[in-house]
Amino acid sequence: MRRTPAAAAGCLLAVLLMLLSGCGQAPVRATANDFRLAGKPHGHLTVLEKWADPEYAPYFKAAAREYERRNPGVTIDLQAVGDQPYKDRIAVLAASRELPDIYFAWPGRYAQKFADGRLAADLTGQLRGTRWGNTFEPDALDAFTFGGRTYGVPLNMDAKVFAYNEKIFAKAGVERVPRTFPELLTACDRIKKAGYTPLAFGNQYGWPAGHLLTQFNAMEVPADVLARDYDGAEGAFTHPGYARALEDLARLRQRCMPPGGTSISHESAQARMLLGKAAMQYLETLEFSYLDESGGAPKEFAENWNFFAMPEIPGAKGSPRAVAGGTDGLLVSNTSPNKALAVDFLKFLTSREQARKLVRELGWLSAVKGTADAARLPGLAGAQRTVASHEMSVWLDTRADDKIVNPYLAAADSVLGGNATPEQAMKTVRRGAENARRFGVRP
Amino acid sequence: MTRRRIRHAFYVAPALALIALFVYYPIVENVRLSLFKFSVFRPGMRYVGLENYRQAFQDPVFWHALLNNVFYAVTSVVFQVGAALVLAAVLEELIGRRLRGVLRAVYFIPAAVSMTVAGLLFQFLYQPDAGLVNSALDAVGLGGLQHDWLGDAATSIWGVINMSQWQSFGYTTMLLTVAVQRIPRELYEAATVDGAGRIRTFFHVTVPMVRDMTTLLIILTVSGAFLVFNEVMVMTGGGPANSSQVLGTWLYTSAFTGDDMGYAAAIGTVIFLITFAAGALQLLHSRRKAVAP
Incomplete structure (x- = not known):
């Protein structure tokens, strides 16, 4: 009887060793690339x-x-x-x-x-x-x-644009759609002064900030550098445009978003715009159906909204015609x-x-x-027309290396929460990229 | 005798086989996978030895997640075992029979609410501008304390822990109430005759006599605290900035967002070792201090 635990441990070890030396991942059994239908489809x-x-x-x-x-x-x-x-x-x-x-x-x-x-x-x-x-x-x-x-x-x-309430813009004295990023920030100041939230923003699950960063990175960083860095190349994310992109995000947070916090859902934030409490929301063209009466929007909003793409950022080194999307x-x-x-x-x-x-x-x-x-x-x-006249920049979270996505979204969260400066946040991203290379899955 | 043993083994074998297949095999397989680097999308696995564990030790999010689990465990033991035992004793000793029944039901109701529903409910309570918590603070003149509870890296995990205590407190109180009811009344009478007050009776009669139940609850709450997943996913998704990650959600993120399955398996092994060690230590400790009823 005393030998039983030892025997059990021995068996367990044997099974472990057997498994260690044994099975790997199942192979991919590709079928022939024959796309001709033999007769009627069945x-x-x-x-x-x-x-x-x-x-x-x-x-x-x-x-x-x-x-x-x-x-x-x-x-x-x-x-x-x-x-x-x-x-x-x-x-x-x-x-x-x-x-x-x-x-x-x-x-x-x-x-x-x-x-x-x-x-x-x-x-x-x-x-x-x-x-x-x-x-x-x-x-x-x-x-x-x-x-x-x-x-x-x-x-x-799908593309990301600013949907806005035309009536609130008019009440706040914003006479034309902002053509540059500083103009957008000035418009936010005026809207705030008129008693409205300039930009409804809910970042509960992190991706809305990721979409904004997709946009800012594409505008602030040259396309070839961006492609190389998102791929996890060595020495990635050293271009000064990345920190500028996070600064743009911080400025938007400070001057356009509500002061309380961003932990609400994107949908809750949207409700505020639909109910006439907020002037704008950065949303996907896929969501246009929600801005219509048939999609549940109040008539007052449904008849008075329009949209514009992210305006140009003066002095930015990336593409001025970039639009986040996919x-x-x-x-x-x-x-x-x-x-x-x-x-x-x-x-x-x-x-x-x-x-x-x-x-x-x-x-x-x-x-x-x-x-x-x-x-x-x-x-x-x-x-x-917006999609046709802009350069599509694919969502950061589906474009970048998997192991870079989490540190990048975390960096955006830190900047939004005021817990890190753009430079500090970029250090975290660079460390993430370094880890992606050191401990990456790729052979 | 031998035939009897064979017969016993025959009856036990199906259960053993099922446990081996569904409990031990996955554990062993998880340990094996933690020694490889692989992606679910690419063929082939690269043997890396203990590299995934080294990665964990150098990963600040892993340590932060582990710390959050420790916060979870300590808070859970304090509230779900310590405070729940005090409440169970108060309910049994000081509250009248009728009110006792009502209060038990009141405390137990949160445990009957699904974790997802409770998470969503607390999300609404914590909302920065329209949530009940901030509105209540404002109503009593404490507007200065208003806060984005789940959106601030400093408070997000505590928001989740708080919800978890609210939900589980009544359940453990009920279990401890049953344990307190089983203590022979003579012991309390003897303590009273000896001149012991309520507090002294609590520490010298109630606490030792419910040791089996408190041991069980400590094991359950500590291991539960290291296995926590749903509430964090529902309420914060581990954010903002990974501030509310726990080992379970970091494992999930590493596997399904990071596509680093070997690393996720290594985190799984760490969780197993912690919960196994916590359970074993507590069992050993309680065996040594066992009090005969």
Whole structure:
């Protein structure tokens, strides 16, 4: 009996050693890149995306049902989950190499991870120089192109702008839309004096500050430096533009945001603008539907709002026409046995007919050319012009190296909270980038 | 005898197999994974030995998260064991039977609220401009103390800890009330005859006689404090500036935002070692001091 604990410990050690020497990650069993349909479409498709909001989900369900109706031999299992649950779920599915046939991806490094890991099918032959490919805005396709190969089908485009209440602007004596960043700050001063909160801002989960930094970094830092640094290159984030970007954020905090704090949600902050308590909010063009009466906005606001992109920052070294944003897209699993069917469904989903429906029903900007005129929402045509006339700078949190994102968002939090100067915050970012290199996952 | 043993082993085997599969195997597998660097998106794992643990020791957020867990544990033991025991004794000794029942229900209700709902509720209470906490401070002339409780790095974790105490305090009070009720009345009568006051009786009769329950609660609250996750995710997401990160949320962030699965596994191993050590130490300590009923 006395030997039992020793025997158990021995067994445990043996199991441990066996495991140590044994299994690694499951291999990626890529299927042939054959996108030709043999006869009429038939088979079963699994789709996982992140448009679970009750305003958006019916559109995608209806599209899947319509494709099934047109192709009686096809069944589609469409699942939608929220943003963060999507990130968790797709990571688990990627680890087990059991990705759905079609899945959502944000642009930038987020999509590139799937491409680099051979988890996304190479769609270059389908999308470059083809009739289908030529229907997309070139920038939208570029968002999913890595090393000259295209891996994603762009669906919709999104940009960050300042929505504002025209009546409050008029009452505060702000006669024209700010054309420079100092003009924006002066407008904030006037609005504050008129008794309103200039800029509604809720940073509960950190990403709204990340979006502002995406914008400021793109304007303050040259594009090539930015691309190198976001990639985690050696000696990254030493350009003085980064500290200036955080200074811009601090100035916006001080002169435009409410003094109490920023720990409320983005949606709560939006309610303040809709109720006429705040003059502006920095929001996504995807959110325009919430500013309309059909989306729940009060008539008083819905009839008196407009928007403008972040105005130029004098003396900044980056792109004066930069706008924070991104293109959402769908990837085809490289292990899917139904690649041809998946591509056929994606062709249907991004057909001109469906794209116009997306613009009309959801109030989104489609990645398909010439669809903006289908918009019912006021402002969407203007948003299309803004996107076309600006350079899209992809969200920092999907563009930068994974291990840089957390220190960067934390640095933005510190500056917003007044707990660190921009220089101190950049030191934290540089330390994060250094750690990303030292302890990075990449071989 | 041997046949009897085999029969016993036969009955025990399914439970053992399930425990081995769902408890011990994941622990061993987690330790194994903590010795590798790998991404869920890329094929291949790189063996790095103890590199992930070295990374943890050099990571200021890891240490900050660990400190937050310690704050959580200490506060939980003080309120959910210490103060709850005092309340349980007061309820049993000083409060009338009818009111006692009502108060027990009042204290217990927060424990029946889901953690997510409680987190959201406290988020509203803590809102910087329209929240009840700041409004109440203003109403009693303490407007100067108004604060962005969850948005300030100095107070965010305390906002979460406070909510957790509110939610669990009544539950542990109920458990301790049951333990206090089981103490033979003769002991109290003897103490009274010997001239002991209420406070002395509490420390020399009540506290030793509920040692089993307090030991159990200390183990549960300490290990619970190191496993805390939901309330932090719901209320602050670990922010601002990682100020309210705890080991559980930092593990999650490292795995699903940082895509550094090996590092996340190393944090998981550290959490396991801490909770295991806390449990083992407490059990050893209580065995030595056990009081026969």
